[in-house]
Amino acid sequence: MSKVKVSSTNFANKAALSDECSEVYAANIIGGQWSLAIIAWLMNGKLRFGQLKKLLPGITERMLTLQLRKLEDNKIVTRVVHAEVPPRVDYELTTIGYELKPIIDQLSIWGDKHKGL
Amino acid sequence: MSKVKVSSTNFANKAALSDECSEVYAANIIGGQWSLAIIAWLMNGKLRFGQLKKLLPGITERMLTLQLRKLEDNKIVTRVVHAEVPPRVDYELTTIGYELKPIIDQLSIWGDKHKGL
DNA sequence: TAGGGTACTATAAAAAATGTAAGTAATGTC
DNA sequence: GACATTACTTACATTTTTTATAGTACCCTA
16 A cells, blocks of 8 residues: 555556546545545544444454555544553544545435435 | 455455445445546536547546446446447436535545645 | 553455557448 | 548456455553
8 A cells, every 4th residue: 555656557647637636636535445434433533543443343453554544644634642551542533634524424415315226 | 347256355345334334335436546537527518438538638448438337337327329430429427426516526625625735 | 471452563465446458340431 | 442430348467455364562460
């Protein structure tokens, strides 16, 4: 996940589209397999790594870590490490992270409508 | 793209998440590399295969075909073949397809805001 | 001293998505 | 008959994403 080939056509295509369309740009940021689910859970407030893990049955620790890092890199979540043993790490949405709510709401509304077809 | 392994963990995870969260369900439907861009262009009205191709620099015919098929399967677009030579095929959003507009709008708004950070 | 809890990291492999290159069908024009 | 046009299809290669499995560090408790 962290090693994309910046010389690939795929990379160039994504970059070009992201540049032109803000909606594609946004979709690329929140578009991992688990990202939206993580964000949705965090909408209710901060959670620890382990809590997220329990809330997302099937996710591996590696995936959770990767997605959280990506979200952190994109300033969607903040990561706060407490100097304790055993370790405790809190994840919380940033301001711009919380502002994803309208998107999630619209996706949810549309998804429900589409399911009913 | 058409051969997903229904026995894979990945498939199971996606299905489970889609089931629980309508927003993830929606994201899975509109979430190909080019899907959103295609949908965004079609928001202004129907387009031919070749027109879409021109509007999306970098896309290959194969990818365009695949994405359009997926959108068609998901009832986002309709495909109308005109019995002419050379062939002419029109793609147009369905009702539920046009209803994706709020999502695209919100993504666009958020994307712009995020770019400005 | 052994084991437990927490949040990771490293490495490999599998699966999925995307790209490349070539070919097809039908018909009208030169 | 060769060629152009359009919307594909097919076989294959590459890239990206996700999963699997096994570790690590830290201190506390028994």
